[in-house]
Structure formats: structure tokens, C-alpha cells
Amino acid sequence: MTFPSPLPAELAVLLTDDDAAPFWEMTRQRRLCFQQCSDCGTFRQPPGPLCPNCRSRATTWTETPGAGTVFTFTTVVHPVHPAVVDFVPYLVALIEFPDVPGIRLVSNLVEVEPGAVSIGMSVEVAWDEMSDEVVIPRFRPAA
């Protein structure tokens, strides 16, 4: 990690369940993977037990290099929880990936000023180690 974490570790405590656990197990290894139907190839997010397209239960986790684009974003200025008082303003964005069609990931933009962000800008994954257990995928402008 070369950037200060944009949010406190207090927020990055995960509940997970059987469906979502692989996502977070792989982020711990700095791998960004999404759930994909083994039968029809449809991606889904958040993870779930069934493909909404063909209803197959057969699932694979497909890795992406994490090169994406900003679909939309907001600069959060008002802290809605005491835990983030010292962290505002921060950037929340929806990221789309050309190799993972049909889904978006909620994440943050780091190493960029709010005024320099635009919809459609290219970003790359930036791993944020919040604890021994939790590594969060955030995004910086593509090199």
C-alpha cells in the first residue's frame, strides 16, 4: 500500500456468508474475482446462490486484473457516522470492468482529488490492507 487508507478499519469488519466468503478470501490474496455462472457465463454481484439468468447453481470465481472505469461517483462531505469524522471528504464510486460485463462494484477512489474525477475515467485496483484478515479493493487513476 502506498496510499493512506481513505476509511477506518472499524468499517472493514466483514460479516460474510457462504456466498460472499470467496470474494473476501481472494481479496486477502490481492486477487479481484467475481462470481460467474458456470453454465451461461453471467456475472452476478453481490454474490448469491443462483444465476438470475439461467437459475443454475454451478458457480465459478473469475479473476479480473481490476482495470475498470468510473460509472458514477460522489464526494462524501458529511460524516454520517462518528467513525468517519476524521476521514471526510472521501470519494465513493461505482466501478465497471470491461471483462466483467453486467455488474458494478462499489468502491473508493484514492490518490486523486475530487475535482479531477470524471465519469468514464480509467482506474486500476489499489489494495488496502485494513487488518491481517481484511484487504479491501480500492481504485486509483490508471497509470
Add this chain to the structure above:
Amino acid sequence: MSLRDKTCIVGIGTTPFFRRGGSGTRTEIDLMCEATLNAVADAGLSVDDIDGFSFYHNGFDAGRLSSVLGIPELRWSSVVSGGGGGSQGAIANAAAAVAAGYADVVLCVKALKATGPGGRRIGRPRLRDQREPAGGPDLDFNYPFGLMSPGQSFAMMARRHMHQYGTTTRQFGEVAVTTRLHASRNPAALHRTPITLADHDASRVIADPLRLLDFCLETEGGTALIVTSAERARSLRQTPVHIRAAAQGGSGAWGQGIYTHQMPGDEYTSSGHRPLAARLYSAAGLGPEDIDVAEMYDHFSPLVIMQLEDYGFCAVGEGGPFVEDGGTRWDTGRLPVNTHGGNLSEVYLLGFTHTIEAVRQLRGTSTSQVQDAEVALVTSGPGVNPTSALILRR
């Protein structure tokens, strides 16, 4: 089978409206009872006549309410999921229950305290050890990224709408200004001092591009409506307001909407009401040109613009210019919207205040009366699934 015009809203009632904390230690059931007594009196009925309850969201217990009110026999009770999206759906269910003969007189009731159990403010996120089970692991994809409130999510939708259609923050401001203008004429509204576009632009940023004046109020109070058959309504005290048609739901892919942000294609920049609008107009045998006044759930100003598009009052993408041209003003607009002052300025109680205002319009008793109003559209909270909507007629 059609429910068209088979049932009516015959009574409306509220408590006084309170700012956050203003109702003190009063309980939600106390607020519900006060609103209920007012609605029953308005209708010219007795509490003894009530034999059904229709709810949405949370904060109630049918068994306790029936005993506290002294209901002789509860014959039917139901609840709609979907937060504020369920409000008009609760009235739709009441209409269906009356039409089906499950109940004769249904109480639709909702109270809201802006500070919940343990002093938690509405909308404040709960971290891991406090999360509701229903919040579940899906919030793992929001909270670690600091996405923790509806306003932040609607800010992202608003920005995308601006990007796709050229909508401006000035147009969001126009929604706030117009709504406040209507509130200034309503003695019950909590915020009655008119504002200008400059005031909107000077209000502090909460989640860019949304500012404080784009957000609804944090308020408290109780609301109640009485639904019965059109036949019985004819012998009651008030001008009957017919439930012309109702629709609930949303597209399946909308999913958890503002929480998961996977809404497909152009739906991302919509209120989620588009599929309902088609069904609602079809069930009513009416179209947008027939609507005289619209009371649209306005928890966030951009969502009024999106609903204008979704309900066909203008083309998709043209909601911004529609409001900027004064299209939603009560006296001169093409479609007066939120003539009571809405959630932005009157009070935010999760939905029934919009229905109550539509009833007033069709009785001819609004403080911003639309002349000869005969048909009204009422919508529920956008962003969730199911949401819901009604068309009412005099």
C-alpha cells in the same frame, strides 16, 4: 378482476408534526392512536367500525394496536415490505381487502420517530455488531467503502443523471424552491420560509452533488387514512375519494437498488417507478395527460425529476428542464407537484402525508388548491423494490 373505483379513502388524520426529538418521549403507538382518532372523526365513523389494519415499513404491532384502540374484532391485517416504498402499497392492500370482503373499514396507519430505540437517528448506519440480520452480508459491499446512507447512493444516481442528460444542480434547486413555496402556504408545514436558488446553492454539501436543501427533513409524527367500499363511502361525512388504480413492485433486476447499485441500463438513472407507471395507467384507464396534481415521494430532490420522467410527464432526460420551467408550481405549472410542501419542507413521515394531500386536493381543501382537481397521482419512495403508487379520483 379490477379494483377500479370500488373503494374510497374516506378519512384522513395526523398528529401535529414535530422536528427531530420534538415529540419527546411519546411513543409511536401513541402517535398512531392520535392520528387514527382524527381520521375516524374526519370520516364520521367510530373506532368500533375499524376491522382491518394495513401497514408498511416497521414500528407497529397489530395485536397491541387492536387492544389499545379497543377494536371489537380484527378481521384482517397485512404489511407491505420495502420501507417508504410500501406506503401507497399499504393503501392498495387495504382496497384489495375491502374489495375481497376480508374487511369493511381498514385503517392505514404509520407513525415515525426521527430518533429510534437507543437514540439512533434515522438513516444512521449500524456498524458490524449492531447490524440488523436483514442488512446481512450484502452490506459488506457498502460499509467498508463508506457507502452508508441513502443520500450518498442517491447522490451517485443524481450525478449519473447529470452526466447522461445534462441535468443541473440548479434544477435540483428548483425542486427545493418550488416545494418550499408550496410549504409556505401550508400552516402545518415545518419549514415555511421561502428559499431561493441562491439559498440552495449556498447550503452545505452533504454528498456531492447533493446539498442540505436537496434532502428531506428529519421529523416525527403520525398519519392515518381510512379505506372502505365506495358504496359505504356515499353515506359518510366527506366527499369520497376513489382509489382508481394501484400498482406495486419494480423490475426484478432493480434488486436492492440503492444498496447494491446493480440497476440495469437506463434504470440506473430512473426512480424505479417506470414499470409501475405503465401498469398503473393501464389499470386506471388513464394517462399522464389526465393527472391534475401529483404528490411524489420527495426524500431527495433529484428523485422528483426522475419520477416526472418515469410517469411520462416529459421524456426521459427532460425532467430537469420541466422543473426549471416552473412546470411543477401549484398555480402556473403544467403539473403541480407536492402542493403540501412534501418531504423536503412539510414533514417526512415515510409516505402517507402525500396521500393525505392528494385527498385534500380532490376534496378541494388544499392550502395550494389546484382548481377543479379531479385526478391525482401519489407515489411511494423510489430506490427500493417494491415501491408503489396510486391514482385517486374525486
